[in-house]
Amino acid sequence: QKEVEQNSGPLSVPEGAIASLNCTYSDRGSQSFFWYRQYSGKSPELIMFIYSNGDKEDGRFTAQLNKASQYVSLLIRDSQPSDSATYLCAVNKNTGNQFYFGTGTSLTVIP
Amino acid sequence: DGGITQSPKYLFRKEGQNVTLSCEQNLNHDAMYWYRQDPGQGLRLIYYSQIVNDFQKGDIAEGYSVSREKKESFPLTVTSAQKNPTAFYLCASKVPGANVLTFGAGSRLTVL
Numbered sequence: 001q002k003e004v005e006q007n008s009g010p011l012s013v014p015e016g017a018i019a020s021l022n023c024t025y026s027d028r029g030s031q032s033f034f035w036y037r038q039y040s041g042k043s044p045e046l047i048m049f050i051y052s053n054g055d056k057e058d059g060r061f062t063a064q065l066n067k068a069s070q071y072v073s074l075l076i077r078d079s080q081p082s083d084s085a086t087y088l089c090a091v092n093k094n095t096g097n098q099f100y101f102g103t104g105t106s107l108t109v110i111p
Numbered sequence: 112d113g114g115i116t117q118s119p120k121y122l123f124r125k126e127g128q129n130v131t132l133s134c135e136q137n138l139n140h141d142a143m144y145w146y147r148q149d150p151g152q153g154l155r156l157i158y159y160s161q162i163v164n165d166f167q168k169g170d171i172a173e174g175y176s177v178s179r180e181k182k183e184s185f186p187l188t189v190t191s192a193q194k195n196p197t198a199f200y201l202c203a204s205k206v207p208g209a210n211v212l213t214f215g216a217g218s219r220l221t222v223l
Contacts, residue, residue, distance in 0.1 A: 004153075008151065031210075032210050034211065034212075042216070042217070043201055043214040043215060043216050043217045044154075044201070044214050045214070046211060046212075046213065049209075049210075049211055088153065088154070090154075090212075092210060097142055097159065097161055097205065098156060098159065098169070099144070099156070099212055100156075101146075101153045101154040101155075102153055103151060103152060103153035104153055
C-alpha cells in the first residue's frame with residue numbers, strides 16, 4: 001500500500017472555477033501535510049501546509065485535513081491559467097524525518 | 112540570496128560511468144534530502160541526512176551513494192550499479208521548526 005495516493009488526473013477546469021484536488025494517506029501516525037505545485041520541468045514549490053484537522057486558507061488556496069478519514073484536499077478558488085501544473089501531496093511522519101509524496105495530480109485551467 | 116544550488120542542471124552519461132550530482136545550500140539547514148522523480152511516479156526518497164557525517168537510506172538507495180562532510184553540501188553519486196539512472200534528481204533541505212521541505216532546481220540525468 002502506498003503511503004500517499006492521489007488521482008493522477010488530468011483534471012480540467014474552466015478559468016474562474018474551483019479546482020478540487022484530493023489525497024489520501026495510509027499511516028494514521030502522519031503528523032504534517034503539504035501541497036506542492038510543480039510546473040513542467042521545474043522543481044516543486046510549497047503552496048500550503050496543514051497540521052490540524054479542519055481548514056486552512058491562504059489567498060485563493062484552502063487546504064482541508066480530516067485525520068479520521070486520512071484525507072487531505074486542496075481547493076483552488078478563481079482558478080487561473082497560471083495554476084496549470086502538477087500538484088503533489090506530501091506527508092511527514094516525524095519518525096526518521098521522512099517525507100512521502102504522492103504521484104501528483106495534473107491540473108489544466110482552460111481560459 | 113539563500114537557497115539550494117544543484118549542479119549540473121543537465122547531465123549526460125554513458126552506461127557504466129559513475130556521476131556525481133552536487134547540492135549546496137546556504138540556508139544553514141541541518142537536514143538534507145535526495146529524491147528521484149520519474150514520469151508518473153512522483154518523488155521517491157534516495158537518501159537523507161539529518162546532521163553532518165550521518166545519513167540514512169531511503170526507499171531506493173541501491174546504486175547510489177552520498178556523503179555529508181559539511182553542513183552546506185550533500186553530493187549524490189549515481190554509480191554504475193544503478194540500472195536505470197535516467198531521471199530528474201531533486202535535492203531538498205528541511206526548514207528547522209517549520210518541518211517543511213524546500214527544493215533546489217533539480218538535475219536531469221540522461222544515460223546514453
